[in-house]
Amino acid sequence: MIRKLNRVIQDFLRPIRLELGRKIWDKKSEKHLELIKNNRVDMSRVKSILFLRYDGKIGDMVINTLMFREIQKRYPDIRIGVVSRGAATDIIKFNPHIDIIYNYKKGKESELASEIAKENYDVLIDFSEMLRVNQMKFINLCKAKINIGLDKKDWDLFDLSYEKNYEKHITDMYKNVLNTLGIENPNLDYEIHTGMIVKDEIKRRLRELGNPESIVILNPYAASKHRSFNIEKILEISCKVLKDSKSMLIFIGESSKKSEIEGIIEVLGDRDRVKYPTLSGILEVVELIKHADYVITPDTSIVHIGVAEKLPMTAVYRLDTGDNNSVVWGPNSPLVKQIFSKDIAAIGEEADINKFDIREIGV
Template structure:
């Protein structure tokens, strides 16, 4: 009851806070119209671009890698900086196209923005659909010459805007951003660099497993419990994999899931072919996926990582509604991958769809 009341209060206060924040921070002291030509950035005058990825989302950062590469291909002298946080930072840790990574910490926005302002960035690109007050403040204090935002027509803080069509794949939005930067017909594939230490570590782990000729990766978990497989479904999927393939089955999942996974492995009764390798960080997950023969997952972060290597994959999504086109927007988007859908026909209004209601034979 208290939690529900708090949600109601927060929903009431949110637009008030946002309106107040916009009055305070939706402004720009200088307009650099010399950097804009035909409603695009005049890249011939640009020496640096800053990307804001302070949401810490791994999958989004994976997709973002296409932009870093395409900009460097056309404009190799342009410095690319990225504001990031959490595990998403590791995705670009070894990216040769990113010159500077700034670590974003909540409550420390002003200090970081002041540091960035000294670098005098020409262009800042933000990806937020709804800007919170601290983000408005952060962008304002970064003092980039040109600010670009998502659907920000009518904002004083932003000089240029790009669009997002939720009925199209997410790469269409990134293509639109590149268009604002004067880059047409980009390569929309992703790329992830893991580094020699991680490569050697995964080779060592695979040697410990007997260097399997083939293996399937099963990632049963997503960020939300409503999008994660339950134990019964994990057992069902695992049994099918062991029946239909001759290779190993490797589980991946957060350390907090270790006991559950180990109990599932015991229940399967084939510990020689089923393993849960303990991985350290997202880059080891990336490198293991790079070596896999097949990936099964309900989590879009893993979907995008697998997509970077065009791995054969089954990705499980909740069925779309008129309001929610998640499976189109965040699809694997390559021929080696397929999507299957949970059809929760008994879902009541306000309830989450049960991801486990799909036909196992579709995998």
């Protein structure tokens, strides 16, 4: 009851805070119209671009990698900086198209913005659908010459705005941004660089597993329990993989799920073919996925990692309820079979992803 009341209060206060924050931070002390030509950035004058990816979302960062490559390919002398947070930073840790990564910490926006302002960035690109007050403040204090944002036509803080088409894949939006930077017909493939230490570590782990000839990776878990496979479904999927293929079945999942996964392996009773290696960080997960022949996952960042590695997959989604999530954030790859839970959520509840037929899963 207290939690529900607090949510109601926060929902009431949010628009008030946002309106107040905008009155304070939605402004720009200096406009650099010389950098804008025909509603695009005049790239002949640009020496540096800053990307804001402070949401910490791994999948979003994976998709964003296409932009870093395409910009450097077209403009090799432009300096690229990225503001990132959490595990998403590891996705770009070894990216050769990025010159500097800034670590974003909530509550420390002023200090980081002051550091960035000294770099005098020509262009700042933000991807937020809704700016929180601390983000407005951060963008204002970064003092880039040109700020570009999503649906920000009526903002003083932003000089250029781009749109998101909710009927198309998210890469269409990134293509629009690249178009604003004078890049036509970009390559929309994602890429992840893991580094030699991680590559060698995963090779060592695979040797310990007997260098299996074929691997199926099962990722049962998502950030929400409503988007994660339950134990019954995990067992059904596992039995299908073991029956329909000769592959080794490898589970991936956070260490907090270790006891649950080990219990599942015990029930399956085939420790020679079913494994759960302890992995350290998202890059080891990426490198292990590179060695897989097939991946099975709910709607998570693993979908986008698998697409980056051009792997065949089965990706399980809940039915769209007006947000078109399965299109906008779907796999966008002919190698991926997208299947859907048939559960329809009651009002105020979330749909269960486990209401699908495992016979739809390919191996």
